[in-house]
Amino acid sequence: AQSVTQLDSHVSVSEGTPVLLRCNYSSSYSPSLFWYVQHPNKGLQLLLKYTSAATLVKGINGFEAEFKKSETSFHLTKPSAHMSDAAEYFCVVSYKAAGNKLTFGGGTRVLVKP
């Protein structure tokens, strides 16, 4: 069975400082991993995805994530937070045999202070 744990339910950062959102996964098979963002009253937007190519994945809006198989982690980072980054972030896992079924982590709500 596959599962995703987001280690922080809330993260607070100051504008201009780095952001780190932590995610650990459990999967019996080689996983595909994603980060999605959800702004208030909006749908989910794909930030980036890992599908067994490069372990360092770059996404939109300056975000990147590193796949570490030995640590079963897929942490999301951004060097400098912007006010518009305030949102909820979801780490997501899937594997090919499950078709399009995505398994979501519990989410991390990011607050950006001016």
Added chain:
Amino acid sequence: KAGVTQTPRYLIKTRGQQVTLSCSPISGHRSVSWYQQTPGQGLQFLFEYFSETQRNKGNFPGRFSGRQFSNSRSEMNVSTLELGDSALYLCASTLTSGSYEQYFGPGTRLTVT
């Protein structure tokens, strides 16, 4: 290209009623998946349809059902509504099953009173 659209955006129903939600995928996308989002349970997979066939189903009671039409539009139906069915229902479309890059609609907010 237009994104995924969901109708209605907001819905209020009474316990015991039934409801139908609609999802129109991105043009050319043949797979539609449905998810339920609640504060307590988070985002949970309901089911996936591809070429009018249910490909995968989550762990929900039989009151939750869906279908897909030949134009790839999908509907989900919830019968005998319970208070706990209050949630944001999201649909996502992708080109084909197993192609991973899913595009989400804005969701339908269902409130059961």
